[in-house]
Amino acid sequence: MQVYKAFFKIIKKNLIEISIYLLVFLFFAILMTTTGSDRQNIGFEETKKNIAFINNDKESEIVAGLRDYLSEKANIVEIEDDAEKLQDALFYRKVEYIVRVPAGFSDDFLSGKEFQLEKTTVPNSTAAIYMDSLINKYLNTASIYLKYSDSASQDEIIKNIKKDLEAHTQVTVNSFNTKKANGQKYMYYFNYMAYSLFSVMILGVCAVMIVYNKTDLKRRNHCAPIKTRNINLQLLFGNLSFALIAWALMVSTSFIFYPKQMFSLNGLLFLLNSLVASVTFLSISFLISNIIKSKNAMSAAANVVSLGFCFISGVFVPQEMLGETVLNIASFTPTYWYIKANIRIAETVEFSMKHLKPIFTDMLIVLAFALASVTVALVIMKQKRTSEA
Amino acid sequence: MVIKVENLVKRYGDLIALDHFNMELHEGEVLGLLGPNGSGKTTAINCILSLLKYDKGNIEIFGKPMSPDAYDIKRDIGIIMQNVAVFEELTVYENTDYFCGLYVTDKKKRRALVDEAIEFVGLKDFKKFYPKKLSGGLLRRLNIACGIAHKPKLIILDEPTVAVDPQSRNNILEGILRLNKEGASIVYTSHYMEEVEQICSRIIIMDKGKTIAAGTKDELKSMIKAVEKVTVEVYQPNEGVLTGIRSLNNVISAEFDGEMLVVKCGKGSHNLMMILEHLKANDILFGKVYSEPPTLNDVFLEITGKELRD
Incomplete structure (x- = not known):
């Protein structure tokens, strides 16, 4: 096992350069875990909008009740009832909604006549829709009480409306298709892992293979009583061991940062997907090592190939933010399919064959890249052997 | 074997x-x-x-x-x-x-x-x-x-x-x-x-x-004719000196390499003495004198007509 041992001695000599990528990855992993929050993705938080409430009617109990109710759901900003000032307030977003209670509204409403509240809003404002629904809710409830409780006083009606509208229902959304929010954070962890893993793989594999591809050393090894197949086999085991160690090191931190998620089926799929990607990155690194000849070229290849592939594939910028042309080009890289599989894994909650099939298809495409890379590498090696003989 | x-x-x-x-x-x-x-x-x-x-x-x-x-x-x-x-x-x-x-x-x-x-x-x-x-x-x-x-x-x-x-x-x-x-x-x-x-x-x-x-x-x-190479530093090298040396017994070749007279001699005794006496008799001033057996380079030179380091 001389070759296998020498493999790791060479890796050891290049460890500093390789470790940089590991450390950068760990730094980003910690950063991702400790900063930012995905609370907005998993829950609902009510926010209060600024509105103006202009009353041109008398100060009736129904108007006061409406104002009180709206003040609980929005911030009522006091603005002088002047057309220009009200328009300025809307323009400068001091308020997003102005509701005007016309004169005679209370009487018309209590007698069951038709009435119309005036409103002025910022165009296409979601606040307007929300405020409309609140006003409608209040007035509809009030109408029902007026219609069916003839004997009740205005004061009692207002109290009942208030009581009714204070009732809250706990809503739980059960989605059988997506739970995107939960998987987002550790999906990014695995997405970013592609860059570090790819770089580490190129640097490690090339560092050793460049040495073993040196003509003088190759010839010297051929003089020894050891089969070329044996040397190649030991190198293969060395490469596989290195890939496995690099992968294990990187995924092991995921168990520290996301222990709960990693011990789930999603976690298992993330692990499997990253392992498949590791095999492909290893194959591409092997191909690169047969093309480049110097250590300088090795560093350049590690940066250009891994960074280039990862950038257009959505490792750093989400795929949904990349242009169609970029994504079309990226589809010729394994990182694109790796990220795609990660996105699908993050969204999967039902582990039926129907849902898993697209994930496994993506993984198979990633493996196809490995096969293609090894094939090309073998052709190059054969050509080199022929020219040397 | x-x-x-x-x-x-x-x-x-x-x-x-x-x-x-x-x-x-x-x-x-x-x-x-x-x-x-x-x-x-x-x-x-x-x-x-x-x-x-x-x-x-x-x-x-x-x-x-x-x-x-x-x-x-x-x-x-x-x-x-x-x-x-x-x-x-x-x-x-x-x-x-x-x-x-x-x-x-x-x-x-x-x-x-x-x-x-x-x-x-x-x-x-x-x-x-x-x-x-x-x-x-x-x-x-x-x-x-x-x-x-x-x-x-x-x-x-x-x-x-x-x-x-x-x-x-x-x-x-x-x-x-x-x-x-x-x-x-x-x-x-x-x-x-x-x-x-x-x-x-x-x-x-x-x-x-x-x-x-x-x-x-x-x-x-032993494959080559020359068995001794005599090198003499001559102060006034001229063609007449070479003609005289070449006429001596056992001398295979004589050439000037700058001021150095290089004489290759065949098998015989007192080759060096013979050359020096000739120079003295003709009043030709000389300085350093070397005598050496042939080298492998001489062998290569005689067989191929070129030097090993060419």
Whole structure:
């Protein structure tokens, strides 16, 4: 096992350069875990909008009740009832909604006549829709009480409306298709892992293979009583061991940062997907090592190939933010399919064959890249052997 | 017979690198392959080691045909390549251990062999050094340690002293003789005739892929007419001096090399005295005087009409 041992001695000599990528990855992993929050993705938080409430009617109990109710759901900003000032307030977003209670509204409403509240809003404002629904809710409830409780006083009606509208229902959304929010954070962890893993793989594999591809050393090894197949086999085991160690090191931190998620089926799929990607990155690194000849070229290849592939594939910028042309080009890289599989894994909650099939298809495409890379590498090696003989 | 090469032909396209080359190495011998750069020495070695495919001929080592998968033969061969072939990432000890380990699997035995080889080449104090930290001479010694650590019966050294300082060169040559004394048969290729003369018991002179002469150094030198070269510093060299010298008995040739009169003489006694008396009799002033036997370069020059270092 001389070759296998020498493999790791060479890796050891290049460890500093390789470790940089590991450390950068760990730094980003910690950063991702400790900063930012995905609370907005998993829950609902009510926010209060600024509105103006202009009353041109008398100060009736129904108007006061409406104002009180709206003040609980929005911030009522006091603005002088002047057309220009009200328009300025809307323009400068001091308020997003102005509701005007016309004169005679209370009487018309209590007698069951038709009435119309005036409103002025910022165009296409979601606040307007929300405020409309609140006003409608209040007035509809009030109408029902007026219609069916003839004997009740205005004061009692207002109290009942208030009581009714204070009732809250706990809503739980059960989605059988997506739970995107939960998987987002550790999906990014695995997405970013592609860059570090790819770089580490190129640097490690090339560092050793460049040495073993040196003509003088190759010839010297051929003089020894050891089969070329044996040397190649030991190198293969060395490469596989290195890939496995690099992968294990990187995924092991995921168990520290996301222990709960990693011990789930999603976690298992993330692990499997990253392992498949590791095999492909290893194959591409092997191909690169047969093309480049110097250590300088090795560093350049590690940066250009891994960074280039990862950038257009959505490792750093989400795929949904990349242009169609970029994504079309990226589809010729394994990182694109790796990220795609990660996105699908993050969204999967039902582990039926129907849902898993697209994930496994993506993984198979990633493996196809490995096969293609090894094939090309073998052709190059054969050509080199022929020219040397 | 350790090595037997018969009618070896190797072509690179139209270029014939080896043209029916023959070679024999007997047990305990130090055989020198001498020839100018491009004469086919390294090609011959590469063919012998099955590193190169050849077009025609037979190669036998230890009485068995040599082939790329003749691992039992390879086990007893030590090779020191022209270019230093070591791992930059491994220390002196690790490098020697790596190459020794390709031949010797037993760890304990290997450890002893590696220590012995490192001590043999004088790198004991540099065990933990990386090749980058070694001088050219020390690097060559490491190359030798890697080639001989497994105690081979046959050692092939392909120009091991190229770009090495004189002191390191002497160390290397002494080491080769010690290895030979310990029982190894050696093939030594070089274009430095002094080295080959110094250590080889038999010499093959090569040119353009062919053997042009073979034998011991004395046998080779006896192949040529000149047996003595006399060099005299003459203060007023002129054509008349040359005509006079050339007319003397036993003088084969006389030429001026600047102010130095170079006279090649055939077999005879008192050649030097005869030349000096002639100069004195003709009132020709002279200074430094040298007399030396012919070198392998003279042999090469007489056979090929060109110098070894051309």
